[in-house]
Amino acid sequence: MPLLELKFDKTKCANCKAISCLVKCQYMDLKDKAKAKKEWQKVINGEDSFVLEACTTCYACEEYCPFKNHPFYMIVERQEEKGILPAPRPIVTMWINQCEPVGRFMVGKIEERALSYCFLPQLNALVGGKLFENIAHSSFFGQEFFCNVVYLHYAKMSVIKDRLSKVIENIAKLGMKEVICLHDECYGAFTSLAPAYGIEVPFKPVHYYEFLYNRLRELKDEIKPLNVKAAYQRNCSARLSPQTDHFVDDIFGLIGVERVPREYDRENGLCCAEIIRMARGPAMADELQKKNIDDMLKFGAKYCVFNCPACYDSLAEKVIKAGMDPIHMIDLCRLALGEERGQRPPVEGMPALQVAMEGK
């Protein structure tokens, strides 16, 4: 099998005047375009650049690049070539090992459309009710179907290149035409990462936001508008498919939720900081999380709405302590349909740690 190579066009960068990939970075001070261009050229040329060490792996530059030239994938490639470890080596090892396909997976009764749980068991609590009544049985889960995008955080593009083609093959073998990705890392894998490396995707990936939107329209008569304000926590992998962000507004519009116009949303979204905690330590992570939550509070949001289960795990307790209610997008839609939420918040009248201590 030929080695997979990133489709990267140097001339696009050479002609770029904006250098948005670095200038817009929220974690590096590269507002000076000349300096940014110089550093970016070093990255492209395979030279040492502080950018490779300073990158927090937030994925945002993938969205910032107006040419879709995959600056972040380039950074990850270069990090790996130079042996730069964005996170401690044992953590990288843990991730590589725990997601290795070992022949243990779950496949439901697959129909033309199927839900991908990827390798996220937390999603099981969310999938239920009217939204999924005709499709919940048609689903699959396990390492065999794990999209591997997480390795972008760990400078391990080689693992993605090694495993992604096989994952796509495994999914294709199930025989569905459409895969509804319940996490947008999967959607990003099939619509951004795979094409960037010339991997064919023989099924149609559908973002679960699109699925939710269409289902809510079908169930429009049953929607009871929530009439609340919500802060939206945009996640790193959403940067791989920014074209899906409008669905947040569309869904909110259907269920009567106001997306508060906070500073750290949309293109300026802040990382949930859990990867940063592991990679950079608690000081930077705590500071970012505080900044993010303070920003949510400014607009009187009742809910903090999550797309990503990992962001939820990272921020839910802190969101509650700040007086808001953390909720996954699917659960928010279920509330609007008069259903119970599927995922229990970590705190219900007692400190979350105490909940854990009691083993509940």
Add this chain to the structure above:
Amino acid sequence: MSEVYDALQKIVGNNYVSNQAEERYFYGRDPGLMPPHEPDYVVMPKTTEEVQEIIKLANREKVPITPKGGGLALTGLVIPLKGGIVMDLKRMDRILEVNEKASYAVVEAGVTHGALKSYLQKYHPRLRHSIPDSPAIATIAANAVIHGQGRLSQQRGFNSDMVSGLEVVLGTGEICRIGSCAVSSSWFSKGPPLPDLSGLFLGWFGSTGVITKLGIKLYPCKKIRDVMLFLTDKADLVPEIIRKLAYTEMIEDIVVTAQPLPLRFKGNFYILLYITGDSEEEIEFKKKMAWGALLVYFESRDGGFVSVTPDMKPAFLAMPSKDTTRFADVSKGGGFEYSGPIAPIDKYPPYLEKLEELAAKYKLFYSSAARVIDGGHSMMFSFSYTFNRANPDEMKRAKAALDEAAKFALEEDGVIWKPNIDEQRMVMEKMDPNTLKVMTSIKHLLDPNRIMNPGNWEAK
């Protein structure tokens, strides 16, 4: 022998003595790998006086007597090697006193860790005791007798160090109090300022007398308990990491896990740190101290903290941990045993190497959990292997691996914890002869008719 049965019936009543095959079968074995040997009688006393009467009877009739708590040591310490009477102490299950101000509890010999935990949570929620990771039916007294460790051992030492007094029926039948309770109504100390006689019974596996009551120290039960998880892939760094964490004096419990499966464990050492606090500020401060202590490994990329998500926490924070039970069924057929030497923490790397070597040699699945004791003065390192009870060959291989592990640990400056009789012999062979002489003299003094759990701690 029926005279013994009749006499036992008179002491405890009809319902609490048996010489039937079912009971003799059950009480003739433990869940480990030592060969079974059936008793002639099983008896379940309710009071100290009944224990006393049974021991006097055993002395008169020269019948061996083996006391039993939960029977979970796995090393055959409750198997009646020479038959006779197994004395099951589970009916002595009263929690007699909890002294909040002096922070101790007095319990009967059959009180389990689970029972005391529940009782304290209900009636004294600001106090707790050191819970081992054995099943909740392990008794507090038996766990102290084997020098067990628990969730407070990193800060407070062996669970036996936390004993604050004993009531014992000697091998001769006299009732004897040990510690402050010998001269006071308070059970606040097992020894000081008196000569510490608790050592005549703790660690002897019932071969010098039967503990009928025990005082156990209690410690603050703070409002919040949390866990941190640090990973490294270098065994050589583990002792240093433990030392740095212990130095902070902030960590309640430290456990280092190594195993090849599930795959997330492969190639790494999982170091679990437990912290408690009455406020989030206290928790955060302790977390920062732990981070600071290990910053050097984070910067070198040799180690790092993994986020413990809310759904992971219940399993990590459960007391006792359910991991042991899960591990016991890895090979299916529900068998597992471990050799757990107590050793200096710097022995972690060679022990780990031996653990893996033996697993490969004997084709066994392995795991190790090393619990830090008393601020890093020592650790319990478990060489754990699973086996299928329906597979005699696998059981044989597991036993061979454990025997080799114990031998190795002894050669490498460790002392075998709760040794089976073969391991006791190995320990006694290596022991300073004068120490052994003292032990032998004590044994003869306290058990002149050699009826107390015979076979254990017996020099040739």
